[in-house]
Every structure is written in C-alpha cells, then in structure tokens.
Amino acid sequence: MVGDSLTRCFESSPPKVWNLMTRTSATGIPILLWPLWFLSIFIRYGILLPFRIFVLSAGVFSFALGFSFVQLSLRKRTRLKVYLQKQLIRFLASTLVASWSGLVHYHGERPRRRPNQIYVANHTSPIDLAMMIKDYPFSAIGQRHGGLAGRIQDLLNLVQNHVWFDREEGHDRRIVQRLLQAHVQDGEKEPVLVFPEGTCVNNEYCIMFKKGSFELGAQVYPVAIKYNKAYADVYWNSAKQTFLTHLLALMTSWAVVCDVYYLEPQSLRANETPAAFAARVKRLIARRIGLIETNWDGFLKRHQLSPKFREHRQEVLAYRIRKHLERVSVAALPSIPEESPLKPESKTGVDGEIHASETDTAVITWAQLVAAMAGNEPVTTSTAHPKEAESILRQTTCDENEHVGSTVHPLGMACMGWTRGSSGSVGIAPGSGCSRFPCPTLVGSSVRPRDVLGNAVAAALHPLDASPSSDARDCDCGSRGSTARAAWPQAGMETPVEMMTGNFRGTQAR
Amino acid sequence: MGANASTLLDDDITEIVASSSFSKEEIEQLYGRFQKLDRNGSGTIDASEFLMIPELAMNPLVPRVVQLFDGVNFKEFVRLLSAFGKSAPRETRIDFLFRFYDVDGDGAVSESDVCSIFRLLVGDNLDDTTVRRIVRQAMLDFGAGVEPLSETDGNESADSGNFRCRPLTREDFCRKLQQVELDRILQISI
Numbered sequence: 148m149v150g151d152s153l154t155r156c157f158e159s160s161p162p163k164v165w166n167l168m169t170r171t172s173a174t175g176i177p178i179l180l181w182p183l184w185f186l187s188i189f190i191r192y193g194i195l196l197p198f199r200i201f202v203l204s205a206g207v208f209s210f211a212l213g214f215s216f217v218q219l220s221l222r223k224r225t226r227l228k229v230y231l232q233k234q235l236i237r238f239l240a241s242t243l244v245a246s247w248s249g250l251v252h253y254h255g256e257r258p259r260r261r262p263n264q265i266y267v268a269n270h271t272s273p274i275d276l277a278m279m280i281k282d283y284p285f286s287a288i289g290q291r292h293g294g295l296a297g298r299i300q301d302l303l304n305l306v307q308n309h310v311w312f313d314r315e316e317g318h319d320r321r322i323v324q325r326l327l328q329a330h331v332q333d334g335e336k337e338p339v340l341v342f343p344e345g346t347c348v349n350n351e352y353c354i355m356f357k358k359g360s361f362e363l364g365a366q367v368y369p370v371a372i373k374y375n376k377a378y379a380d381v382y383w384n385s386a387k388q389t390f391l392t393h394l395l396a397l398m399t400s401w402a403v404v405c406d407v408y409y410l411e412p413q414s415l416r417a418n419e420t421p422a423a424f425a426a427r428v429k430r431l432i433a434r435r436i437g438l439i440e441t442n443w444d445g446f447l448k449r450h451q452l453s454p455k456f457r458e459h460r461q462e463v464l465a466y467r468i469r470k471h472l473e474r475v476s477v478a479a480l481p482s483i484p485e486e487s488p489l490k491p492e493s494k495t496g497v498d499g500e501i502h503a504s505e506t507d508t509a510v511i512t513w514a515q516l517v518a519a520m521a522g523n524e525p526v527t528t529s530t531a532h533p534k535e536a537e538s539i540l541r542q543t544t545c546d547e548n549e550h551v552g553s554t555v556h557p558l559g560m561a562c563m564g565w566t567r568g569s570s571g572s573v574g575i576a577p578g579s580g581c582s583r584f585p586c587p588t589l590v591g592s593s594v595r596p597r598d599v600l601g602n603a604v605a606a607a608l609h610p611l612d613a614s615p616s617s618d619a620r621d622c623d624c625g626s627r628g629s630t631a632r633a634a635w636p637q638a639g640m641e642t643p644v645e646m647m648t649g650n651f652r653g654t655q656a657r
Numbered sequence: 658m659g660a661n662a663s664t665l666l667d668d669d670i671t672e673i674v675a676s677s678s679f680s681k682e683e684i685e686q687l688y689g690r691f692q693k694l695d696r697n698g699s700g701t702i703d704a705s706e707f708l709m710i711p712e713l714a715m716n717p718l719v720p721r722v723v724q725l726f727d728g729v730n731f732k733e734f735v736r737l738l739s740a741f742g743k744s745a746p747r748e749t750r751i752d753f754l755f756r757f758y759d760v761d762g763d764g765a766v767s768e769s770d771v772c773s774i775f776r777l778l779v780g781d782n783l784d785d786t787t788v789r790r791i792v793r794q795a796m797l798d799f800g801a802g803v804e805p806l807s808e809t810d811g812n813e814s815a816d817s818g819n820f821r822c823r824p825l826t827r828e829d830f831c832r833k834l835q836q837v838e839l840d841r842i843l844q845i846s847i
Contacts, residue, residue: 443711451705452714458780461717465782472787 191399199246199398206242210235214306232306233284240280247379248402251278255409258283258368262334264412265327265360268370269432270342271350272383273390274397275372278405285340286310288327296390308336324359331365340370343425346445349382350374353438354445356429362421366412369428373436375404408435677735678742678749684735691731701730718777721757741845750839755830765824768792796822800833 213235221228244251258266266285268275273296279285288310291297300311310326330339343356350373361367374381379400383393397403410431415424426442433440673684694702696709704723708714713722726737739745740753758766760773771792779788797803803822 447711451708452711454714456715457717457719460715461778461780462782464717465779468779468783468787468791 191401195248195401196399199248203242203246203398206239206245210239210242213238236284236303236306237281240277243274243277244281244403247274247397247400249278249281250402250404251281251407252405253282253407253409258285258338258409260334260338261366263331263365264338264368265331265363265365266338266340266368266370267343267356267360267428267432268340268372269350269353269436269438270344270347271372271374272347272381272393274381274383274394274403275342276340278372278407279340279370282407284337286330286337287340288312288323288330289342292390294390295394310339320359327360328363331363338368343429344445347383347385348445350376351439353429353433353440354443355441356425357445358421358425361415361425361428364415366414367424367428368412369410369432369435371406371408371410371432371435373406373408373438375406378402378404381405406436410435673732673735677739678745679735679739683742687735687738688731691734701728702726702734703728717780718774720777721760721774725757738845741843743844745843747839750843751827751830751834753843754834754839755827758825765826766830767824768796768822770824771795793822796825799825800829 214232217228217231217235221231243249266279268279273292276285276287284307286308287303289300289312291300291311291313300309303309304311308330310323310330312323312326327339327341330336341360343358343360344354345357346354348354379397379402381397381403383390388396413424413428413431415421419427430440432438670681670684673679674681677684679687691702692698694706694710696706704727707723707726708719713719716722726734729737737753740749755766758770758774760770761767768789772788775788775792775795783791
C-alpha cells in the first residue's frame, strides 16, 4: 500500500542529486547553486530551444521538399525511389533526434532485411522509434495515438508500411496478430519493430513482454535501448504529459543520450512456450542494459487486476488445507473440545513449538494448518536446516519463474526475504506471513501457534510492505531474476497446483 | 516541470507526525504515495483505487483490507498505517490486528468473525463444517475459553457440540500476542 512494484515502473525517476545537467525544479537545490540553475534555464530555454526549433523546422522543410521532389519526379516505383524515400525517412528521424541534441550509440550488428524476422525492443517513449529509424527504416507496429503523435504516424505511413491499430481493435488481439504475421512473412517489407511491453516504462524497469510477437515463428532480434538519465528524462508519462509537452520537455533538456544494443537473434527453442520465449528475450534485454525485471502486464497500468488471481489463490490455499487434512484425517479436528479444551497450551511444548512427535498424534493444530497453507509442512529443525533450504533455493532455475504464478509459492517468498526482496516480489500466499521473513524458525522448524493470527494478518497486509527497499537494485545485481525470484522446486506441489500456477499468465488480465 | 508540488503544509505535517509513529520524511513520502493512489484526485482513496494496486488485489484478504481503508483521507490513511511504523507502540499494532479481525465491529472477535476472515482465505473451496472446525481449533489454540451453549442459541450442527468459543477480547489479544514479535511482523519500511 505504501509502494508497489507496478507503479514504480511507470514513475519517472530523476537522479537524486542535481548535477546541472538535469532539468529539475528549484526545490532541493542549494541556494548557492541557484545562479547556476538560472543560467542553465536560460541556456536551455533561451538558446537551445530556439536553435533546436530552427533545426527541426529546417529539417522538416527540407524533408518535405526532398520528399515531394522524389514523389513527383520519379513516378514509377523504382528501386531508386524506394531507396531515396528510405533515406529521407532516416533523415527526418535524424532531424528529430537532432532537435533533442540526441546522441545515439549503436552497438552490435546492424539490421538487414531478411524474411521472417522481427525486432523487439523495450519501450520508454515514442521517440524510441526515431532513435531506431535513424539507424534503419524499420516498420513499426503500435497503437494509433491522437494529436501530434497521431499525425506523425500518418505521415510515416505515407512512405512506409507501418501497422497502426486502434485501441479498440487492439482489444481484438487476433486482428493485430494477423496484420503482424502478414507483415513479417513478406520479405519485401522492412523488418518490423515491436515494443512488446505494450506501454512506456521508465527505463529503469522492464515489464512483461506480451507473447504475441513471439508466437509468429519468426526469428526474434532483441534490441535494448537505454537512455542516460543524467541529461534528460525520456520516459513519456502519458497520464501526465501530452506528446507535445513531452517533446517540448525533451527539447528544453540538455541532450538525449542513448545507447542502442542489437543483440544476438533468438528463436523459439524446442519445448518452449511463446510466453517463456518472451520472458527469455526480455531477460536478455534487461540484463544487457541493467533494467530491473518485473512480471507485470502493462495492461495493469490502467486496469484492475482480474479477480481470478485472488480466486486462484483461494483455491490453492483450500487445496493445501484439504491435502493436509487428508493426511491427518479429518477426525483429528476437534469435533468438539471435550478433552482439554481449557488447556490448549498442553498441545504445545514449553517453548511454544510443536514437537515432532506430537504432529503424529493426530492432533491437528492451527499452526500446522497455516504451515500447510503455506505449502511447507512443519518440519523439525533436523530435517530442513536453513542452510539446506537456502541451497535448494539457489539451485532452482529461473525458468520456473516464467509463470507469475510461481511467485505465489510462499517459499519463493521466504527466499525473497533472504535476498532482501527483489524487484520481482510480486505477492505472497496468505497465511504464510512468517515465511517471507528470513527467520530460521520458519523454514527450519515448525511454526509457533501463537504467531499464527498475527502472521495471517501480516500476510494479509503484505501489500503494505510491497516496497522492496530502495537498495533492492544493489543487492539484486548478481542474482537478478534467478535466486531472488526462484520458485521452490515443485516437489510438494501436485498437478492441480502446478496446473493452476501454470495457468496463471493465461488468465491474466484478459 | 517535475516540481514536487506538495499541498501538505508544514503545520499539517507536524500535526500528523505528532499523532502517528512516522517521521516527517516518512509522512512526506506517504503523502506522495497517497496522491498517486488517489487517481482521481478526490482527496480520498476509495475501494476501486485500492484495487488498482495489483499486489493488493491479488491478496485474498483484500476485501477486509479495503473495508478498513475505504474512503480514507490522508490523515486517516496515516492513522491506519501507523500500526506499521518503525516506532509504533505495541498497543497500536495489537489494536490494528484486533480491528482487522473484529469484522462485525462489536468489540470482540467471535467465531463468526474468524470464520469470515477464513472464508476470505479459502473462498468457497472448503465446506462449512470444515471451516467451522478449523476456526474453532484456531480459537482454542489462541486461548479462547469455551462456554456451554445456551438453549436460546438454537441448533448448532452436531459436530459443534454443546460448546462454543467465548469471543476473544482485546485483552486476550494482548495476552496471547505477548511473545509474538509484532515489531517484526507488522512493520513496513517507507
């Protein structure tokens, strides 16, 4: 409640310290530096902005001139004409980039036209497209915007084969899918560039890649785009800014410094689902430029989570309880507290912990139930040493984490507690409140009954605590997405649960 | 551009700080968060706005959480959250727990209160009898005494016998939660 990992993806995060290069407000700047700050404002608005507007208009004007010349003089669609058009588009993109004093470094093999290929990149702002087209005249696929952004889209479509779809149409995923499929298979058309996140993210995080682009059977060329925050904040927060103000903000910044990495092409592996493939490519991109991976669907930026998630969790809990009850036999539940009802303490040891022997006496306690709900039966310290548990957690591969559902597994949570919370800390199975804390008691031995009510509530309120500490990034570096969000080996989880967790992504949001 | 336009006045802050367990910085942070959660800028956060937090919406207990938090303004928001502050007194934390469980708000946590919380956890996936048995065990574990079922209470089903658990009072909570490290469980870093 005081911070969630989704919202964090969509907040622009200016650098903490003012360094003259950023465009921050006066608050937080020492008075002594104010003259400098005013100077920077003067330079940016008084000198840079007019100059850039001049560059932009000159560029657009010469583009228009050149473009009409090509259109009029070369009637037939010859190779020369196509070539010239492409160069002109690239020129236009360069002009746009120049109007933000854009400095783009391209790394890796430059794109070439091949049949059956698709480029996917992370998305920060529509200007990503200018950055990319400057290097190569990609076709793009995206949502049709209104206003200025829409005009630019229409303009681009005159010359190139872009696929712009309306939001309404976008709801019908199949239509977009068909358009995309047709485009990709056509070797004549320029390679298509997709932003599978489906929305702008602040260039610090990386949200779920939608699987659409990954089930076309085409070779996927990942592209990683990283902006340097020190010079400008490039993230387009469309809830707060229109595209025009966004462009103006960029034009009054110092510069847009950007690295573009073309990564090794990837294709679907045998036995890999498109969703897993999408996640693999996402990981490649996120690792290359140091983004924090999260598994949220961009859809959730504006829409409420489907209640299916919650229902699913209830099912899992009920399933675990039922399984536990089967083991202990239902008769063990107090039908009526005839014996020792007034001395419930007698069931627990002196130190409040259930002794291993007592778990066999067919007396089921609330604590055991909670443990059952959490998916980890109460075990005595001898069987599961914290160290051991940790090593198991480390062994787990991140591949199991492809399904958001697996993060539901409370022991995964316990693990997260260990690694001090990762970016991917999604949620927690209720009832396992204690398991998210790195407490040896929990993983190692049985849960103390007295903790239970408190734990349940703590679990309930876990979202309040959803903010992994701000230093999550630091401690996350080595293990990003692997141990931190690892799923518990599926040992105890029988098919129904697996099935349900496996389905998780499918039921998501749609 | 990018100004942290905060309409929170210094006076307000000092007042809120005094009445909660948060520091000034934490309050400011919370205020930023509050503004973000309050999507329509109405000054209060209502249920649907809370449900936009996906982590929260995923939690089976969310209906109860939302019940407690629905329509809060900033001061109430802070007051409710102050059970989770670093320096919150034990009392506040227990209070919060107790309020959370006291669904019907009658000042005591009865079997039916716990039942409804438990129902949230498992949905409709367990039958009534099982739920009642589990809840009864929970109450007993928690130290609730039993009292004979009076004639007027009507017919309980056979397996609930002739007893029912005495509702837990706030004192019960204090007593039972004595050894629980509430500071560790009920704490959030802002």
